Amino acid sequence: MTQSENIYISRIRNKHVRKRDDEYPFTIPVIRNLKEFSFDKSVTYIVGANGSGKSTLLEAIAVLLRLNPEGGSRNFNFKTVETHSLLFKDLVMSRADLTYKDAFFFRAESYYNVASEIDRLSEEDISLLKYYGGKSIHERSHGEGFMALINNRIRGKGIYIFDEPEAALSFDNQLAFLCWMKIAIQAGAQIIIATHSPVILSYPDACIYEIEDDNLKKKKYEETEIYRSTYSFILNRELYLHKMGLI
Numbered sequence: 001m002t003q004s005e006n007i008y009i010s011r012i013r014n015k016h017v018r019k020r021d022d023e024y025p026f027t028i029p030v031i032r033n034l035k036e037f038s039f040d041k042s043v044t045y046i047v048g049a050n051g052s053g054k055s056t057l058l059e060a061i062a063v064l065l066r067l068n069p070e071g072g073s074r075n076f077n078f079k080t081v082e083t084h085s086l087l088f089k090d091l092v093m094s095r096a097d098l099t100y101k102d103a104f105f106f107r108a109e110s111y112y113n114v115a116s117e118i119d120r121l122s123e124e125d126i127s128l129l130k131y132y133g134g135k136s137i138h139e140r141s142h143g144e145g146f147m148a149l150i151n152n153r154i155r156g157k158g159i160y161i162f163d164e165p166e167a168a169l170s171f172d173n174q175l176a177f178l179c180w181m182k183i184a185i186q187a188g189a190q191i192i193i194a195t196h197s198p199v200i201l202s203y204p205d206a207c208i209y210e211i212e213d214d215n216l217k218k219k220k221y222e223e224t225e226i227y228r229s230t231y232s233f234i235l236n237r238e239l240y241l242h243k244m245g246l247i
Contacts, residue, residue, distance in 0.1 A: 048211030102158030
């Protein structure tokens with residue numbers, strides 16, 4: 001770790017003892033096999049296939065930080081449907097000496113609910129909207145609302161967790177998100193991201209964990225399945241489409 005890295009969470013350890021009758025989320029192989037993993041960079045990625053467990057892991061980290069499981073900050077106490085796992089009860093978080101002032105959890109699948117909660121809270125305190133660009137997120141497109149969030153609400157010394165931010169973003173806005181990441185890190189942010197996007201994944205000198213063979217493995221950007229599959233498809237688009245019977 002260098003002086004330039006913002007590390008507030010330094011390590012996560014799983015204290016769960018395997019049982020024959022384990023239930024969700026310990027039926028997910030990577031969660032069942034998880035012992036511990038560390039954070040040694042300002043940006044940490046967790047990538048893997050759908051259903052591999054990355055979102056479950058991010059959600060548990062967010063709940064450990066006392067963030068709302070559906071997204072938002074510690075001040076967001078709404079609950080649409082309680083579906084989050086109890087994994088957080090088995091995780092032990094080690095913190096570095098640095099202290100943080102803010103935390104926020106973005107998850108694409110429930111961002112609509114977060115936007116609705118912001119509207120509800122702003123009815124009680126209209127000044128709240130200044131942290132989200134001055135007007136309701138529902139009055140913007142999905143991507144515009146997301147960019148308003150990161151440009152107005154998320155800044156400074158904090159821990160920011162993003163679950164599939166690319167769901168809201170065009171290619172150009174994914175590039176803009178990378179630029180925002182640099183600004184946020186310079187201001188003292190630690191960022192944890194789960195993504196399927198090779199663009200979002202490309203932040204320089206980040207730590208990348210890929211779920212492979214039911215375990216978390218550190219990878220270089222060019223070694224990840226996201227990069228290799230996307231690169232191969234772009235170079236061989238017609239071959240892929242032919243194999244799938246589309247041409």
